[in-house]
Every structure is written in C-alpha cells, then in structure tokens.
Amino acid sequence: MIPVIVILVYLAIIAFIGSAAFRKGKSNTEDFFLANRAVGSTVFFLSIFATNMTAFAILGSSGQAYRQGIGIYGLMASSSGLVIPLTIFLIGTRLWAVGKKFGHQTQVAFFRDRWECDTIGTIIFALSALMLVPYMIISIMGGGTVLAHISDVQGTSAPLIPYWLGCAVVAVVVTLGVFLGGMRGTVWVNILQTTLFLCFGAIAVIVISQHLPGGFSEYISKLAADPKTSFLVTREKMPERFFWSYTLIPLSSIMFPHMAIMCFSARKVTAFKRTVVIYPIAILLIWLPCVFLGVLGFATLGKVADPDGILLLMLEKYAPVWLAGILGAGIISAVMGSDAHQVLALSTMFTKDIYQHYGGRERFGERAAVHFARAFIVGVTVIAYIIALELKDKQGIFEIAVRYAFSGFAAMAPVMVAALFWQRSTKWGALAATLFVAACLIWFAVLQNTHKPGDIIWQLGQGKEAIKVLFLNPRGDVSFWNGFMTVVPMVFGSALCMIVGSLFTRPPGPATIEKYFPANKLSAANA
Amino acid sequence: MKPTRTIALTLLVLAVYVLHQDFWNWTKAEPLVFGFLPVGLAYHAGYSVLAAVTMAVLVKFAWPKHLEDVKPEAGARKESEEEA
Numbered sequence: 001m002i003p004v005i006v007i008l009v010y011l012a013i014i015a016f017i018g019s020a021a022f023r024k025g026k027s028n029t030e031d032f033f034l035a036n037r038a039v040g041s042t043v044f045f046l047s048i049f050a051t052n053m054t055a056f057a058i059l060g061s062s063g064q065a066y067r068q069g070i071g072i073y074g075l076m077a078s079s080s081g082l083v084i085p086l087t088i089f090l091i092g093t094r095l096w097a098v099g100k101k102f103g104h105q106t107q108v109a110f111f112r113d114r115w116e117c118d119t120i121g122t123i124i125f126a127l128s129a130l131m132l133v134p135y136m137i138i139s140i141m142g143g144g145t146v147l148a149h150i151s152d153v154q155g156t157s158a159p160l161i162p163y164w165l166g167c168a169v170v171a172v173v174v175t176l177g178v179f180l181g182g183m184r185g186t187v188w189v190n191i192l193q194t195t196l197f198l199c200f201g202a203i204a205v206i207v208i209s210q211h212l213p214g215g216f217s218e219y220i221s222k223l224a225a226d227p228k229t230s231f232l233v234t235r236e237k238m239p240e241r242f243f244w245s246y247t248l249i250p251l252s253s254i255m256f257p258h259m260a261i262m263c264f265s266a267r268k269v270t271a272f273k274r275t276v277v278i279y280p281i282a283i284l285l286i287w288l289p290c291v292f293l294g295v296l297g298f299a300t301l302g303k304v305a306d307p308d309g310i311l312l313l314m315l316e317k318y319a320p321v322w323l324a325g326i327l328g329a330g331i332i333s334a335v336m337g338s339d340a341h342q343v344l345a346l347s348t349m350f351t352k353d354i355y356q357h358y359g360g361r362e363r364f365g366e367r368a369a370v371h372f373a374r375a376f377i378v379g380v381t382v383i384a385y386i387i388a389l390e391l392k393d394k395q396g397i398f399e400i401a402v403r404y405a406f407s408g409f410a411a412m413a414p415v416m417v418a419a420l421f422w423q424r425s426t427k428w429g430a431l432a433a434t435l436f437v438a439a440c441l442i443w444f445a446v447l448q449n450t451h452k453p454g455d456i457i458w459q460l461g462q463g464k465e466a467i468k469v470l471f472l473n474p475r476g477d478v479s480f481w482n483g484f485m486t487v488v489p490m491v492f493g494s495a496l497c498m499i500v501g502s503l504f505t506r507p508p509g510p511a512t513i514e515k516y517f518p519a520n521k522l523s524a525a526n527a
Numbered sequence: 528m529k530p531t532r533t534i535a536l537t538l539l540v541l542a543v544y545v546l547h548q549d550f551w552n553w554t555k556a557e558p559l560v561f562g563f564l565p566v567g568l569a570y571h572a573g574y575s576v577l578a579a580v581t582m583a584v585l586v587k588f589a590w591p592k593h594l595e596d597v598k599p600e601a602g603a604r605k606e607s608e609e610e611a
Contacts, residue, residue: 070568078571079547082578086540089585097594216563224556224565233556233565244548269594273586280578288572292564 004151004160006325007332011173014336017189021181032182032370033105033348034265043187044271048262049282050190050337052084052253053197054135058290058334059142063308065294069232072294075246077287081280083250087413089276091254092263094420096272098516099264107260107416108353114419114516115427116508118357123431124415125353127408127438128257132346133384135256135405139339140388143170143332149312150328167388170332174339175381178347179374183265186340193333198282200330201289203323204315208293211318212300216292219299232295242473245485252409255416258338258345286334346380347373411437411490414498422502423517429502433494440490444478452476528589536589543581547574 030036039047054060065072095110104110107128112121147166152159161169177185209216223229231237253259266272290311297310301317304310311331315324351373355361361369415433418425451457453476458469473479478486507513552567560569 070565073568074547074549074571074574078574078578081575082543082547082581085578085582086585089582093591093594097597100597101600103599217559220556220559220563220565230556233567234554235552235567236554240548240550240553247544247547269591269597273590276582277579277586280575280582284572284575288568288575292568 004147004325006322007147007150007329010329010332011169013192014173014189015176017192018177018179018181018185021185021188024184030105031184032373033261033344033352035183035187037100037265038267039183039187039262039265039271040267041271041274043191044262044266045275045278046194047187047190047341048088048259048275049279050194050334051256051258051262051341052338053194053286053334054139054142054338057286058197058200058331059145059308059311060138061287062290062294062297062311063306065232065291066298066304066307066310068238069234070291070295071235071238071243073287073291074235075238075243076249077283077291079247080250080253081283083247084253084283085276085279087251087254088263088272088279091416091420092259093269093272095254095260095263095416096266096269098420102515105261105264106349106352107255107257108349109357111415111419111430112357114508114512115425115430116512117427120427120430120434121353121357123434124412125349127412127434128255129346129349131405131408131441132257132342133380133387136339136342136346136380136384137388137391139174139335139342140167140171140384141391142335143167143339144388144392145306145309146312146328146331146335149309149316150324152316163392164389167385170336170339171381171385171388174336174343175377178340178343179377182373183261183344186344187265189340190337193337196330196333197337198285200327200333201286203330204293204311204319204327205289207320207323207327208296208314208318212296216296219296223295223299229298232298239483241481241483242479242485245483245488248410248485248487248491249406250410251413251491252406255409255412256345257349258341261345261348262341343377343381347377350376407485407487407490408437408441410487411440411494414491414495418498418502423513424502424507425498426502426505426507428505429498429500432497432501436493436497437490440486440493444486447478448472448476532588536585539581539584543577546577549574 061072061076095107098104098110102110102113104113108121108125111124112118144163144165144167147161147169148159148163151161151166177189181188212219220233224233235243254263263272293314294307294310297304297314301310301313304313312324312328315327319327351360351369355372356369360372364372412434415430418429447457447470451472453472453474456468456471459471460467460469468482469480471479473483480486480489549567549570552570555567556565558566560566564572
C-alpha cells in the first residue's frame with residue numbers, strides 16, 4: 001500500500017505543476033507549444049533528456065538485459081551516447097536556428113518552406129504521426145506495468161492497481177498536465193522527473209547491493225561459469241552485424257517530432273552546449289544500473305513470467321517498501337516525461353501542420369487553435385490507451401518501439417540532413433525517400449506476419465557458403481545479408497532515394513535557396 | 528573552421544564510432560572490473576565517458592558560433608506578435 005501512496009502523491013504533484021503552468025500561460029500557440037521559445041540551458045537539458053527516456057530505457061533495457069545479457073548496454077545505450085548528442089549538435093542547433101529565424105514550430109513547416117511544397121509536408125506529417133503513435137503507446141503500457149507491479153504487494157495476479165487502471169492513471173495525469181500547461185507545464189514537470197530518474201539507478205544499485213545475500217561478484221561469477229548462462233555476461237549470442245546495425249537506430253532521435261520541437265523551444269543556441277556534453281553521462285547513469293540489475297535479476301530470481309518487470313521484482317524483494325515506492329515514482333517519471341512530449345508533439349503537429357495550415361486559424365482565430373490542440377490531446381490519448389490495453393501480453397515493450405517507430409524515424413534522418421545541408425535537394429528527392437521508408441515499413445510488417453521466426457525468404461548459394469539475403473531471425477525480426485537489421489537498408493536506401501530523386505529534378509527557386517543558404521554560407525542561420 | 532581542423536575532428540568522430548564495435552570483448556566475461564562488472568559492460572561504460580569527452584572536444588573546437596547571432600526575420604517576428 002505504501003508504494004502506491006508514494007506514487008499517487010507524486011502523480012498529484014505532477015498534476016499540480018501542470019495547473020500552475022496553466023495559470024502562467026498565454027492564449028497563443030507559440031506559448032502553448034514552445035513555451036515562447038524561452039527554455040533556458042539547464043531546463044533544456046533536463047527536458048530534452050526526459051523527452052528521450054521512456055519506459056523503453058528503464059523497463060525495456062532491464063527486461064532485455066534479463067533475456068539477452070549485458071550486450072544490451074552497448075547495443076542501445078553507448079551508441080546512443082555518441083550518436084544522439086552528435087545529431088543534436090549537428091542538426092538540432094541548425095533546426096533551432098531556422099525555427100528562430102523563420103518562425104517554424106515543427107519539422108513539417110520547415111520542410112514545406114524549404115522545398116516550396118505543401119504536399120511533401122503533409123506526407124511527412126502523416127508518416128511521422130503514424131510512427132509516433134506506437135512510441136506513445138509503449139509509454140502508457142510502461143506506466144500500467146509499473147503501477148501493477150508496485151501495487152502487487154503479495155505477488156499475486158490481482159494487484160491493487162491493475163494494468164488497465166495503471167494505464168488509465170498515467171494517461172489521465174499526462175493528458176491533464178499537457179492539456180493545461182502545454183510545453184511550459186511539460187518542461188517544468190521534466191525538471192522533477194529527470195532529477196528523479198537520474199538518481200533512480202544509483203539508489204537502486206546501492207540499496208539492492210545492501211539487501212542481497214552475498215555480493216554482486218558472486219552472482220556474476222556464477223553466471224559466467226555456467227555454460228547455459230554465460231551468454232548473459234558476454235555477447236556470444238549477439239551477432240556482430242546485429243550489434244553494428246543498432247548504431248543506426250539512434251539516428252531516429254532527432255527525427256522524432258517531439259525532439260525537433262524541443263530544439264525549437266530553446267531560448268539560446270548555447271543551451272545545446274551543456275546538453276550534448278552531459279547527455280552521454282546521463283545515459284550511463286540510467287542504463288548501466290538498469291542493464292546490470294536486469295542480468296542480476298536472472299541470477300537471483302531465475303525465470304520470471306514478465307521479464308520487462310524484472311527491475312520492479314528486484315525492488316520488491318530487495319528494497320524497503322517505502323523506497324520501492326519512491327523508486328517506482330522514478331520509473332514512472334521516465335515513462336511520463338517522454339509520453340507528455342509525444343502527446344504535445346502530436347498535438348502541435350496536428351494544430352500547426354494541418355488545422356492552421358489549411359485555414360483553421362483564419363476561420364476560427366488563434367484562441368480556437370489552442371482549444372483544438374487540447375481537444376486533440378484528449379482524443380489521441382484515449383485511442384493510445386485503448387490500443388495499449390489491446391496489445392498487453394502480445395509483444396514486448398522493446399520490440400514494438402524498435403519495429404514500428406525507431407527504424408522508420410532513423411531512415412528519415414537523410415531527409416533532414418539534405419534539407420539543412422544540401423542546397424540541391426528537392427521535394428521529389430524527399431518524396432522518394434519518404435515513400436521508400438513507408439513502403440519498407442509496410443513490406444516488413446507483411447513479411448513478419450506471413451513468415452515464422454527462422455524462415456529464409458531469399459538465399460544465395462547452398463550449405464555453409466550460403467548467404468541469407470532476406471530472412472526472419474529467431475526473434476521474428478526481418479533481417480538482411482546474414483544478420484543486418486532492417487534499419488541498415490532503410491537508412492542507406494532512403495539516402496539514395498534522396499540523392500537520386502534530387503539530382504534528376506529541378507531544385508527550389510533562387511529565392512528559397514538564398515533564404516536558407518545565403519551566399520557563401522552553409523546555413524540559413526549564417527546570415 | 529580550417530580544413531585541417533575539420534578533417535581532424537571528423538577522423539576523431541569516426542575513430543570513436545569504430546571503437547564501439549569491440550569485437551575483442553565479444554566472448555569474454557572476465558576480468559570483472561571492480562570485482563563485479565563484466566569486461567564487456569565496463570568497456571561500454573567507459574565508452575560513454577569517451578563519448579562525453581568527444582562531444583566536449585566538438586563543442587570547444589567546432590561550435591557553430593555564427594548561430595548565436597541569429598535573430599527572427601521580420602515576417603516571423605510579426606506572426607509571433609500577432610498571436611500574442
């Protein structure tokens with residue numbers, strides 16, 4: 001009961017912060033969606049980090065470490081620690097500049113203006129929205145999982161807060177915060193949330209180490225010595241091609257609409273300096289304890305029904321009850337921080353890129369746009385909630401995110417790079433790349449649903465020399481050329497479409513080129 | 528930025544990226560760093576620190592200083608004022 005009370009108090013604080021932001025807000029969209037482009041340096045880091053840390057980072061990482069071992073850290077965390085700050089440094093700063101200079105509030109608005117084309121913006125909008133919804137769903141699923149585990153004090157199958165209610169509580173609190181406070185409420189909440197979940201990992205490791213009979217070393221040595229479990233402390237079951245492929249996945253981060261919108265909201269470009277340097281360390285602070293505890297969970301608890309809940313099971317068993325509640329609030333923070341940004345981003349996109357772009361503002365005024373945004377927030381959360389209930393027990397948190405959102409957004413990165421750095425890029429190149437990404441996602445979804453794990457769809461040669469060109473790996477993921485992930489052909493294919501499509505079509509007019517690439521300078525912001 | 532500096536920083540980023548694929552640790556669990564961290568995990572924890580150092584170097588030597596002077600253009604400023 002105590003952990004539930006702690007978490008409910010935390011949720012009440014979040015709702016209160018949202019309402020305080022509501023009282024400070026103005027009735028215009030720049031204030032509601034971007035906090036008037038006035039987010040300072042420290043808050044910018046805390047908020048952009050919260051934007052990226054989801055249930056995926058805490059529950060997914062420990063759950064996958066339980067299943068696959070320590071390789072999960074290198075697979076996702078350390079590569080993200082390099083690639084995400086690098087993309088924020090190279091792309092995020094330029095996005096901020098074009099937003100500041102030309103008033104863009106979304107990626108789509110920038111693409112439309114950059115390539116003098118409404119349609120390309122609408123198509124990219126549709127694809128981004130479709131890929132963002134699954135990401136939002138895993139946040140709600142993560143929240144439901146956490147609350148169900150924390151409230152299941154007896155370890156029975158009937159927790160005090162069942163999964164459906166936990167999902168509802170998270171969805172309602174997030175919706176309320178975003179609905180009332182917009183971007184200002186969201187970043188204020190992020191200050192508390194990021195601080196909580198950055199402390200979470202270290203506290204969890206210290207507390208569990210004190211209550212665990214024997215030391216960490218004993219358990220890890222046992223895992224290493226047993227041939228059946230040694231794969232958990234090495235990467236012997238993790239193909240090298242799969243591991244390398246994953247380094248392309250973090251390219252998705254800067255293409256997530258909520259990340260781009262965060263970049264637009266900074267007061268000064270210097271806010272990015274501290275963020276890109278601290279980012280890898282912040283990832284280390286969260287992922288290292290989660291991955292380690294996931295592996296340790298296998299050693300101490302053995303087989304469990306739901307590996308995504310392994311961290312919570314460890315806390316229940318090896319931490320004092322009240323502390324488990326605070327740590328649970330830390331996990332919920334990660335879940336809700338990113339969910340709030342996703343909801344806000346979807347709402348921003350619909351309001352700016354569809355409603356206002358197609359004349360809603362002229363017809364109904366600026367105030368109505370904010371009301372429209374709020375109505376949209378409620379609608380999209382209800383849909384995400386229903387899907388979260390339907391998907392329960394059907395697929396792991398980690399897999400849904402990777403299959404439908406991460407690869408697709410990563411493959412859209414060449415479009416953004418071309419828009420910012422390549423004068424000669426055209427709307428036709430962007431269209432070709434976008435349609436290629438959409439076609440890949442549909443094709444892979446069809447393959448996954450029409451073949452079984454391990455099926456070889458296309459093979460060159462026979463016997464040991466054979467090359468599996470297209471197949472489903474044992475986990476059921478479509479794979480290429482003896483083990484590369486789908487993200488590899490998607491990213492390079494998208495880049496190729498962008499280049500070829502642009503070279504064979506007419507570039508934007510001289511006025512647009514001059515606007516974004518003033519003479520003798522690389523970026524629009526150079527002017 | 529001078530071309531030599533651009534090349535040096537690009538090579539630095541590429542080298543750090545390549546170091547991520549630590550095939551030499553693939554099947555090893557030991558030595559256990561600090562007595563409990565498998566070597567593959569400790570390596571990538573160290574890699575995260577290296578990534579932070581790399582980003583600090585980029586901020587120091589390749590920061591797009593010209594972006595600090597960006598001001599809203601007349602059209603963009605006008606839209607914002609209308610909304611308020």
